[in-house]
Amino acid sequence: MSIEVNGATYETDENGYLVNLEDWNEDIAVKLAEGEEIDLTEEHWSLVRFLRNYYDEYQIAPAVKVLTKAIAAEQGIDKKEASEFLYGLFPKGPALQACKVAGLPKPTGCV
Template sequence: MGIEVNGLAIETDDDGYLVNLEDWSKDVAGKLAEAEDIEMAEEHWSVVNFLRDYYDDYQIAPAVKVLTKAIAKERGLDKKAASEFLYGLFPSGPALQACKIAGLPKPTGCV
């Protein structure tokens, strides 16, 4: 499987996650988001950038709980509001969809 971005073939797994994390770029993210029916806005990029930074630091995608807590702190929201915010951006699941768009592996514990 795969996607084509700017004339380049980018390999993805059966679930649409990048096989090679080095293939990620903003253009690739846009194509992955398009496949998820998500139109990327500033808020989406903020979450994607947080995920990529977290992955760079810890070599693992954060659990939804960690992501929700970070977004709550960043935006001055309580956890419930932060969770609603994240699901508003990524309706099929913030961890699954956002990690896919961020070019990260499928988070552990997600089905």
């Protein structure tokens, strides 16, 4: 499978995740988000940047529990509010959809 962005073709797996993480850029993120029926706002971009930084540091995409805890701490809200916020941005699953848009591998474990 693949997607086309700005005249270039990028390989994706059967679930639509980028195969080569180095291919990712913001134009690709927009294309992947369109496939998820998401219009990226600054809140989406903030989460995408968080995920990419987390991946750079730990070489793994965070599970939704880790993501929720980090967002709660960052925004000074409780975990329930953070979860609602994340699902508001990525309704089909914040870890799954957000990692796809961020060009990261599909998260494993507790998603």
